[in-house]
Amino acid sequence: MTMRGLRSICAVAVSLCTLLLGACGARNAPVAHVQDSGPPAIRYEDHLAAGGELPKGAVPTNPNANDPAKVQAGGVLFTAMNCDGCHGGGGSGWVGPSLADGRWRYGGADAEIFASIYYGRPKGMPAFGGQLGTDGVWTLVSYLKSLNPKEDVATESWVATH
């Protein structure tokens, strides 16, 4: 099933495979980057640390930065990997939380979003690291970061209708 699913993605989104240079083609290659640099630290923006001392851990940086091609490829991947099936089109929220409201359960820093996608999270977020590898996950991170609104999504617009 898994392999057929991935072949379908490649068939549909040939350009995606080209862009990702690995999410499809290197499906069977070992996932190297993360192991090389140690696990990404799960550092929440407003975390608490016992004794005020943060746990040690590598904090990998997004190799894509804001590369527009990666942002675009991440948008394609967001649909191709069915992320929109839970998080809604454009990450606006569905059965999974909104990813476009500038608020994050597990932190909104690049490495934190990477950890959420790569390893999964409790309450139903599957681990996608096995399917996407490091490059694929960073590509999604680039896309999601591009969604961040400048301010919180307004929730009071029904007031304006009265």
Next chain:
Amino acid sequence: MSWRRALAATMLAAAASHPLLAQGAAAGEWTMPGKDYGSTRFSPLAQINAQNAARLHPIWTFSTGVLGGHEGQPLVVGDTMYVVTPWPNVLYAFDLKEEGYPLRWKYRPPASPNALGVACCDSINRGATFADGRIVYNLLDGHTVAVDAASGRQLWSTRVADMAEGETTTMAPLVTKDRVIVGAAGGEFGIYGWVKGLDLKSGQILWTAHNLGPDADMLVRPETFHPPYDSGPDAGRRSWAGDSWKIGGGPVWGSVSYDPQLDLIYYGTGNPSPYNSEQRLGDNKWTSSVLARRPEDGALVWAYQFTPHDNWDFDATGTMVLADLVIEGKPVKALVHFDKNGFAYTLDRKTGRVLVAAAFANANWATGIDLTSGRPVTDPGKQTGASKGNVKGICPSLEGGVSPASPPAYSPRTHLFYTAINNLCMDYAASRAARVKGTPFIGANTPYSPGAGGYLGGFIAWDASTGRKVWENKEAYPTWSGTLATSGDVVFYGTLDGWFKSVDAKTGKMLSKFKVGSGVVGNPIAFLAPDGKQYIAIYAGIGGDWSLLSGDVRADDPADVRAPADFLKDIARHTSQGGMVWIFGL
């Protein structure tokens, strides 16, 4: 005790005219999801009637402590009321003998939180059933459990569904003799849909019957399978392009009905996967269908497909109500079903043949149902698929002319069926989807818009012998609650903005209403408490699809803020999440 005599007389009258009603529990109890094997949701209690219903008021409430959508209904067995919450699927047992109905016990199963990411549409549970001293229900994470009704001790827990395949378990099981019948949700995950028969005593899985695929997997045997309309051998495989049946959906997430005389169970199957129908050309049997099986060994006896090649997500998981009707002067053992596709069907439940079919809601994907072939007469302009682009203005929407989460009721006194309805249409833009096991497998964007008439929901009385609407109450919002009919000729339902209403069964005139604090997506029940009085119980707790569609109705997660829903912008003015059990009395 005059109420007892009146009750006995009512029961006898009901039993004489409706053998299905005589099955199972005493009149004052509610021991299975749909009240009786026929899922009529008709209570023979009559203390509350059209003359006094205006006096109904809340007499007791209880917070479940859970915020997910509170679908389903409580059970009342003897002097105990049982309530199952949405995930984490806590089971509460309340002592109805004591003032304030304190808990006898509380059972907290180890329901995996991973299920929250595999359930398509909120963390719902559609209720428990009682049999042989056990409360049997499904956990969202794919387990069926049996709990001792007296002590709350777990008797068995069986893993029936596989979350790694996209399966979760939201449906209400039914027990027939010593079989527990269960099915799995996952039509949005490309599951290979099934029902299973478990041994009530041990929880052991005795048979598994797929709803699609080769005859061997479907438990189709030539000597026992007699579909009303010819389908040929291996229809569940040959009506699919290539191997598409292997990930073709056909979930079971509603409820099951049973006719003890015919010894047949009836249940509806959900949509074929994915929503992009061009990845699964063919009729896609037996998705969006009703299947009749032998509970003993699961053998398929007949099947009928409401929506062949469903390309609108018109699941047929809505309740199959069994009632004995008179059609054109002849008595008929009927099965009545209000489908998501907007048509109400009256079938002969012995054969599966369609006797009456008519639109009960605004429907334009088909102009009618051809009774000779059993097939819908479809509008070619409303067919969807990735190559067709954005197909606009399809009615009803994929929320359904009625939701399968909103079971109807049948009153043998008025001979009418009562159901909530929705008045929504949709655009349908399909796109190619890839299946990644355990993730959604959908391939369509389907924004909704209000149907004609300026209202989004309603509540109707329906004559299933003729296929005619008898009366209709319009509602401002999509109407998502189940229905209760009673011998007092009072019918009950709730609204998405949180009103619990009673109406006159004959006219639809509103008799009482009360704002219960959260939108109603559950099903009312009637019961007789140990004090000899009739009460009505209902859950409040908006959710299910409305946790996805209502915009920002939650307040418990600061990391999830959404814009108001675009087709019901002000619903969050009227309701927010929160599960409560309400009991009303005179």
